Amino acid sequence: MPPRLNLWSACRALSIRTRPAVAASRPPSAALAAPVALARRPLTNNATTPLPPNSSNLPPPPPPSSSGSPSAASPKPDESSALEVPTSPENEAALSQLRMIEYGLSPLDPAVEGHKFGLPELPLPSQKNSKYRYDGVVEQLTRLIMKDGKLAKAQRDMAMILNYLRTSPPPRLDPSKPLLPGAPPAHHLPLDPVLYLSLAVDSVAPLVKLRPFKGLAGGGKSLEVPIPLRARQRRRIAFNWILDVVERKKSRGSGRTQFAHRVAEEIVAVVEGRSSVWDRRLEQHKRGTANRANLLNNQVKGQI
Amino acid sequence: MSAPNCLRCLVRPSAALRLSAPPPASALKPATPPLTAAASRRAPFSTTPAAAAAPKSSSQGQQAAAKGHVRKGKRLTLKGKKKQKSLDHGKSPLPGERKAYRKRITLSNDNAIKVPWLTDLAAPDLADPANVGKVLALPPTTQDQLRASEAFKPTQTWGMFRQPAVLVRKETVDLTQRMQEAAAARKVLRMVVTGNKVTGKSLMLLQAMTHAFLNEWVVIHLPEAQELTTAVTEYAPLADTSPVQYSQPVYALKLLHAIRKANADVLAKTFTVSEHSELPQSLPAGSPLLAIANQAKEVDSAWVIFQALWNELMAPAPNRPPILLSLDGLAHVMRVSDYRSPAFEPIHAFDLALVRLFTDALGGAVKFPAGGAVLGATSRNNSPRSPSMELALAQREAEQQQQQQPGVEVPQKDPFFRGYDERVDAVLRSVQVLRLGGVDRREARALLEYWAASGMLRTVVDEKAVAEKWTLAGGGVLGEMERASLLTMRV
Numbered sequence: 001m002p003p004r005l006n007l008w009s010a011c012r013a014l015s016i017r018t019r020p021a022v023a024a025s026r027p028p029s030a031a032l033a034a035p036v037a038l039a040r041r042p043l044t045n046n047a048t049t050p051l052p053p054n055s056s057n058l059p060p061p062p063p064p065s066s067s068g069s070p071s072a073a074s075p076k077p078d079e080s081s082a083l084e085v086p087t088s089p090e091n092e093a094a095l096s097q098l099r100m101i102e103y104g105l106s107p108l109d110p111a112v113e114g115h116k117f118g119l120p121e122l123p124l125p126s127q128k129n130s131k132y133r134y135d136g137v138v139e140q141l142t143r144l145i146m147k148d149g150k151l152a153k154a155q156r157d158m159a160m161i162l163n164y165l166r167t168s169p170p171p172r173l174d175p176s177k178p179l180l181p182g183a184p185p186a187h188h189l190p191l192d193p194v195l196y197l198s199l200a201v202d203s204v205a206p207l208v209k210l211r212p213f214k215g216l217a218g219g220g221k222s223l224e225v226p227i228p229l230r231a232r233q234r235r236r237i238a239f240n241w242i243l244d245v246v247e248r249k250k251s252r253g254s255g256r257t258q259f260a261h262r263v264a265e266e267i268v269a270v271v272e273g274r275s276s277v278w279d280r281r282l283e284q285h286k287r288g289t290a291n292r293a294n295l296l297n298n299q300v301k302g303q304i
Numbered sequence: 305m306s307a308p309n310c311l312r313c314l315v316r317p318s319a320a321l322r323l324s325a326p327p328p329a330s331a332l333k334p335a336t337p338p339l340t341a342a343a344s345r346r347a348p349f350s351t352t353p354a355a356a357a358a359p360k361s362s363s364q365g366q367q368a369a370a371k372g373h374v375r376k377g378k379r380l381t382l383k384g385k386k387k388q389k390s391l392d393h394g395k396s397p398l399p400g401e402r403k404a405y406r407k408r409i410t411l412s413n414d415n416a417i418k419v420p421w422l423t424d425l426a427a428p429d430l431a432d433p434a435n436v437g438k439v440l441a442l443p444p445t446t447q448d449q450l451r452a453s454e455a456f457k458p459t460q461t462w463g464m465f466r467q468p469a470v471l472v473r474k475e476t477v478d479l480t481q482r483m484q485e486a487a488a489a490r491k492v493l494r495m496v497v498t499g500n501k502v503t504g505k506s507l508m509l510l511q512a513m514t515h516a517f518l519n520e521w522v523v524i525h526l527p528e529a530q531e532l533t534t535a536v537t538e539y540a541p542l543a544d545t546s547p548v549q550y551s552q553p554v555y556a557l558k559l560l561h562a563i564r565k566a567n568a569d570v571l572a573k574t575f576t577v578s579e580h581s582e583l584p585q586s587l588p589a590g591s592p593l594l595a596i597a598n599q600a601k602e603v604d605s606a607w608v609i610f611q612a613l614w615n616e617l618m619a620p621a622p623n624r625p626p627i628l629l630s631l632d633g634l635a636h637v638m639r640v641s642d643y644r645s646p647a648f649e650p651i652h653a654f655d656l657a658l659v660r661l662f663t664d665a666l667g668g669a670v671k672f673p674a675g676g677a678v679l680g681a682t683s684r685n686n687s688p689r690s691p692s693m694e695l696a697l698a699q700r701e702a703e704q705q706q707q708q709q710p711g712v713e714v715p716q717k718d719p720f721f722r723g724y725d726e727r728v729d730a731v732l733r734s735v736q737v738l739r740l741g742g743v744d745r746r747e748a749r750a751l752l753e754y755w756a757a758s759g760m761l762r763t764v765v766d767e768k769a770v771a772e773k774w775t776l777a778g779g780g781v782l783g784e785m786e787r788a789s790l791l792t793m794r795v
Contacts, residue, residue, distance in 0.1 A: 117768050134793045142793065159791045166760070167413045167463055178312070190415035191759045207314060252397055253405025289314050 137198040137235060138162075144239050145263075160260035165193040165267065174273025179203045189271070200270045204241070204277045205234035208288040216299055225300050226288035241277045242266050409456045410463035411447060417759040418466050427518040430472060430511060431480040437746045439754040441469040442514060449517045452565035454527035455510045461786055465758050470511055471751050471782075473743055479508065480515045482736075483677045487521075487626040493677040494666055496634060496732070498697055499740030501684035502783020508740060509630050509681050516628040521676065522567050522574075522617060524559070526662065529633035530686070531555065533653045535642035542607075542657055549657045550643065556658065557606035560613070564597035570625050571597060577619045580612050593617070607657070614661065620673045627676035629665055634680040635687040637663065638728045654727050667731040680735075692725040696732035701739060742780030745770055751782075752789065761789050 100107040120128065127133045134142070138158060146154035170187040173179065180203050189196040208226040216223035229237070246266050251258040269275040294300060397405075424443040429435055442450065447468060450456060462468050479495070486493035497505050509525075516523045531537060532555065539550045564571070571594040580587045580596065584605050587595055593616055600609045617627060631637065637659045643651040653659050664670050665678040682697075695717060702714040717724060743751070749770045755761040763769050777784035 117771075138793050155793055158793050162793065163464070163791065166415060167410070169414065181312070191417075192762075250394060250396070252402070254402040255406040257406075285314060292314075 135194050135198070137201065138194055140232065140235060141197070141201065141239050144236065144243065156256075157260045157263070160257050161264045161267070162193040162197065164257075164261055164264035165196045166190055168264070168268055171268055171271040173271065177273030177278050179271065186271075196271070197267060200267045201235050201238050201242070204270055204275070204281050205229075205231075205238035206281050206284045206288075207234070208285070209233075209237065210284070210287055210291060213297075213300055213303070216297060223294050223297060223300065224287065224291045225294045225297075225304070226292055227304070238277070238281075241280050242270065242275075245276060407458055409451065409458055411451070411456065411468050412462075412466055413464050414466070415759075416464060416466040417757065419469075419754060419757045421757075422467065422469060422754075425470075425514065425518060430476060430515040430518070431484055433477050435472045436474050436477055437472065437750045439469050439471050439750055441467050443518075446514055446517050449523075449566040450510060450513060453513065453523060453525040453562050455506075455513050455525060457506060460507070461790060464760050464790065469754065470507065470514070471743070471747060471754075472511075473504070473747055475508065475738060475740055476511045479512055479738060483512065483515060483628075484519075486677060487675040490673075490675040492665070492668070492670070492672050492675060493679075493736070494668055494734070495677065495679055495736045495738055496666075496697060496700075497679060497681040497738045497740065499682075500781065502781060502786075503740040503742070504782045505681040505683070505740055506632055507782070508738070509632055509679060512677070512679055513628060513630065516626075516677075517566070519626075520570050521626045521628050522563075522570055523628045523630070524563055525566075525628075526559070526631040526658075529631055529636035529659075532656060532659055533636050533639070533641040533643070538603075539643055539656070541646075545657075547655065548645070549655050549660065550651060551607040551657045553603045553606045556610045557600055557603050559658075560597055560600035560606060560610055563613070564594070564600070568594060574616075574623065574625060576616050577621045578616075582608055583612055584609075618670070618673065624673040626674045627672050628679065629662060629676070630679040630681070631662055632681045633683040633687060635682060635690045635693055638690040638693040638731075639688055639725070652727065654731075663731045666735060668734055690725075690728065691721065691723045692728035693732060695724070696729060696735075697737055700732070700735060700737045704737060742774075742778065743782060743785075744780060745774055748774045748777075748780050748785065751785065755789060 097107045132139070142151070142154050142158045145157055168190060170190055173186050179199055183199055183203075184192075184195070189199070206229065208228055210224040211227045212222035212224050214222045242263070246259075246262045249262050249266070251262060253261075266275060266277075270277055295304070422439065422441045425440045425446070429440060456462055456468075479497075482493050482495070497508050499505055513523050513525060526532065532552065537552050537555045539552050542549045542551050572592050574593045575590050576587060576593060576596070577589060579589050583596065584599055584602070593613060596609060596613045596616065600606055617624065637653045639653055640650045641653040641656060641659075643656070645651055654663055662678070662680075665672075666680060682693075695715060698715045702712050705712045706714070749765065752761060752765045752770055752773060756763065756765045773785055773789050774780050776788040
């Protein structure tokens with residue numbers, strides 16, 4: 001959309017003065033009234049300057065500063081103003097902008113002109129929408145914490161989890177339980193709790209789930225077939241495992257921070273490799289590998 | 305130990321292992337023996353094909369074979385599924401441990417980045433108008449004193465930064481300057497700090513206490529007024545009082561310990577003017593006040609010792625320190641308490657001796673020998689309604705505004721309401737009121753810069769960010785700013 005105010009914002013910085021050639025061709029009285037009339041004129045015409053329509057309504061023209069005949073005085077203020085007009089940088093910038101407009105260019109930056117804080121960058125970043133203002137992983141895990149539809153409580157719990165991670169000492173990593181490749185060093189984690197949390201969840205997230213096909217194993221037993229998971233599914237399963245462990249934990253204190261602190265302690269335990277969630281993940285992967293031959297089952301093939 | 309599966313993928317390590325090292329015997333043995341070998345081993349003398357032999361089955365298979373093919377049907381369950389929770393029965397916390405965990409105050413976070421330009425507070429700093437809009441750190445000794453007098457609260461965010469620091473506001477400088485003027489004129493500043501919730505009322509008390517500690521005042525702080533009036537601590541009638549007053553010896557003992565720990569230096573430099581024979585160990589005149597406070601060991605003698613200490617502090621002698629008496633949660637003492645007299649009549653909070661000591665000072669009935677201040681702060685959390693206090697504060701505030709603009713109307717009592725309290729009216733008749741609101745943008749910017757420098761706020765602090773947080777916080781309300789920038793889920 002072309003900016004509406006641009007031309008006027010450029011004109012505001014201009015100092016208006018009459019053109020000497022036009023002024024000389026006019027009768028002296030009109031030349032005297034010109035500075036007043038010019039200010040009211042809506043459009044600029046290079047060739048001729050029409051007289052104001054009702055000059056009787058106008059205030060009387062200002063007296064000329066220098067004594068002498070009006071015809072002699074008319075070019076003088078132009079020359080003197082041409083000399084006296086202070087060429088401030090703003091004025092120069094505005095003039096050059098006007099010149100560029102004349103050439104058909106658009107010199108005005110719409111992101112700057114007419115906006116106090118500029119225009120938002122496009123495409124709009126996702127967190128600018130109030131419904132998606134939080135990190136995607138945090139948003140998903142918050143909904144998993146939620147009970148009875150109390151989202152605000154879940155959000156408060158999540159904030160307390162992140163604060164616990166921020167204030168707890170850096171984790172001591174266990175090399176036998178490696179985190180995701182490319183993870184930052186341990187002492188970076190507490191200052192970026194969102195990364196800490198998502199790293200922990202993503203590191204224990206299983207790659208496959210076992211989908212039971214009813215009755216295919218013979219004797220009414222179901223045939224378990226490993227199915228790959230999407231990232232969002234993997235996170236959901238991993239965080240539900242963590243919440244299972246948390247549910248069985250005892251709280252050590254009292255008050256509203258208890259649940260959040262238990263979850264956060266478990267997340268620290270995951271990153272340090274102490275958590276039983278790692279075993280659960282390993283178990284699932286073992287079953288997935290053991291059952292991978294089931295993918296070749298003819299009846300399964302048609303259904304996947 | 306090598307896991308049977310790779311941790312990051314589903315590939316078994318066996319292929320790689322075989323290439324690199326000679327495998328152990330168990331690895332060489334295949335998981336399922338080849339059919340030909342099995343047949344040759346199983347029945348060397350039989351001509352029956354091996355496949356016709358009964359399959360070696362597990363116990364489940366045997367059961368199924370015995371019963372025939374029985375499919376387990378769905379059973380009707382009348383009750384809901386029972387959850388099988390297996391709690392780990394570790395040692396449960398001892399009595400009092402849970403509360404200690406809840407009330408624990410952490411004043412530093414080693415993960416936070418050290419702020420290079422942060423300087424410690426000095427004695428005149430809080431009263432200097434040039435410091436408005438600066439964040440200054442509390443020196444370690446003052447931290448200990450404030451911690452001893454329970455000025456820090458667990459809901460505040462001290463635990464997120466490397467070192468506790470406070471923002472100097474315009475109201476802070478206003479308050480501390482008035483404290484200084486009062487002490488210089490040997491008068492008592494009587495003031496109530498009020499405002500909407502999370503506007504920093506308790507923190508204003510903390511700043512006043514910091515100023516007092518740095519300038520060697522004696523600070524007596526009652527951190528939670530509700531501990532005094534909600535009938536959670538023991539009480540006993542005092543002899544020779546009419547109408548009967550009640551002492552709270554357990555609380556008095558706790559308070560004495562706090563006073564001793566927080567003001568040890570000043571009390572050691574101040575000496576008694578009269579002899580004290582009523583104390584457990586009688587003291588001659590001219591002994592330091594610290595000696596009186598040191599005697600507080602038993603609950604029985606706590607109230608006597610506290611009175612002796614208070615009388616000594618009030619004694620008109622030349623070298624007395626100024627006193628700051630402060631209380632948080634004013635509404636709790638401006639009402640009828642939850643205690644009952646022996647005749648089972650409710651006891652007014654002003655009949656509790658410790659509360660009366662505070663309210664007398666707040667009402668102006670007590671002159672401190674070297675001047676000082678009596679500060680009360682209202683609270684918006686769990687505070688009872690006290691119509692008299694609300695009306696009195698509104699009236700005092702309107703009267704203060706009248707001095708600037710004469711048109712302001714002073715609210716009057718509702719003639720059809722019976723809930724007013726004469727005794728509360730009398731106490732609050734001439735106090736000053738300091739109303740706290742939001743901070744301005746300059747102060748907000750200083751705070752955000754401090755948070756960002758500590759690594760707790762992960763954005764660029766420019767004019768836009770400041771405007772955003774300031775507006776989100778309802779016009780710079782400090783607690784809301786913390787909520788908007790420190791406690792969000794985006795972090």
